[in-house]
Amino acid sequence: MTDHGNGEAVDFRRWLHQHAVWTPDVIQDIQLKAELGRYRYRGMSTTRPVPNMDDLTFLPCTLSRVPLEGYRERCVTETVLGTRFAERPVRLKIPICVVGMSFGALSRNAKAGIGLGATRAGTSTTTGDGGMHPLERENSEHLIYQICPSHYGNSAHDMASADAVEIVVGQGAKPGTGGVLLGAKVSDEVARMRDLPLGVDQRSPVRHPDFIGPADLRLKIEQIREATDWQIPVYVKIGAARTRDDVKLAAKAGADVIVIDGMEGGSAATPDILYDHTGIPTMAAICEARRALEDLGLLGEVQIVLQGGIKNGADVAKALALGADAVGVGSAAMIALGCNSARYIEDYHALGTEPGHCAHCHTGQCPVGITTQDERLIERLPVEVAAERVENFLNALTLECQMFARACGKQDVHDLEPEDLRALTLEASMITGIPLVGTDAAFGAPWAHRMHNDGAGHLPTSDVEGGH
């Protein structure tokens, strides 16, 4: 104790330092690793703020343009994916799909509920790393079949029963690294479908066992087309990193649809250090993807599905305006199912967390029955309840997206365009090439000239010719 001379006692033993580097989170992280001896896992997605579509705002019609009636005038949402080579493109009623999430990561009731909800909303859902669960096929009118690098549960019969095949090159949560399913979730059924020993910590490969690199991808796509008689589209899913190059390579390899999964993309189990320090944000990825297809003259011919942190109808509308043909929701669909809802509070406490903060998907102890293989917990998520919530959420996103389109005077949500947007921050302006609010200046645009010129304003040969 000391006295400052004014009669106030100051206890220096209770001085709470505010460290810039050694924050409480960092201290906890280091101390946990000192116990674990390995990296940490968690579910959900990155916790760090990254430039995102909240940094954009729409410019609705006022006097200079005429809006549509926001609550009632016709505004088309039908979406067609896979028009390039497939006999039977995927025809959806809305521009919002459900992304690939594995049976294993998710419970069978979650997969069936998502399938049924998506079906009722008129859209597709996607299998995941672990094969096609029969309940999922049964409940999903439009089912996209993923071929992941692990090839778990890979079957030509399931492929033939699918509405499209999605070759997974990577995911936004951890581009460049394979999936994880910890032993607590490798139940009898999961182990059987994946041909794995029961209870093993499954760490999936990142490279496919049967092809490597972009030249082989062309052959892999040909193989899938031969297996499915060129009837259904072939999607290629890429974790957003060198997106402009990757999209060109996938398009040149013959993809019908390219799925871009940004840095905010979710996962049921990922080393948390990878969430926060790999990949590029979703908003940046769609801009690179669009430019890549423009470079090749394939914009519109190859469709883009954008995913990674899509949370509301504003994100959907902005994604479409920036060049996506559709978006995918994963984490948001799980939250719609009841992820992090304030029920079974004591089970959240047992995991050391609270509703609204839970990211314990990797433990298999999901209090609300979504990311678990524990029968006692799965019962907490009846399929019908799950389906209704997913359908409601997808419908709400659609209505929100339509409001933006109508306010911008568009009779089709796919007519939204960059000109409908303005950037609220300099960095969003530089990333998207969209003018900063209150200016006519598109900081950073045109990107190609800034990023790839030779000093005299000439594009490199690869860009002129479409690259690669």
Added chain:
Amino acid sequence: MDAVVDCAGQTTREVNRELKRLAAEGAAEIRVLHPGARHCLGVAIFEPVLIRFAGSVGYLCCTLGDGARFEVEGDAGWSVGADMHAGSVVVHGGAGTNVGASMKGGSVVVKGSVGTRAGIAGKGGTVVVGGDAGYMSGFMFQKGVLVVCGDVDDGIGDSMYAGDIYVGGSIGEPGSDCVVRDLTDADERLLHELCDPHGLGPKRAWTKLGSGGRLHNFDKREFAIWREAM
């Protein structure tokens, strides 16, 4: 009389459609002329037809099958027999990388030598290589049997979850957590059963390899094996 399909003048799509049509009509045997090392021939054929390629085939041939039997009279490119559920592939020459990748059932026999990663991510069935196999063969093997009658390069059985690997020749540096097991009479019988019909591997000094199980679940006391994993 056996059916004949001539690749000359036809696209791969046309050839595969013809193979599937003939197989669906109940053809017992189809001879495919002039395959020309073309890729993606014989994909996803589910009938128990015997398809003989009169020459070499390219990448991803005889894949995703469920019941079809193939013979390749020449060599095969990458990933021959990959993702097969049931059926068989016999390659009379050699083959490239990833032989029988992620196979779930059936058998692939390559009488010559093969490239790297033979049997990668195997999920069932048997892969038999008459000659040598390259680096990282049996990588992440999950289930089934991989037999290499000749030598194997470094990394055999790296990170394998389960299954059995037999090597008749020399072994480079084994992969992480790939361990030697005792060879039993049952193993000897299995090897005769797999090799004898093809005239492969007589009088070999077989080594049996399997998973040590140390990579199944993380243990911080086993840190070295995780850091050094190939």
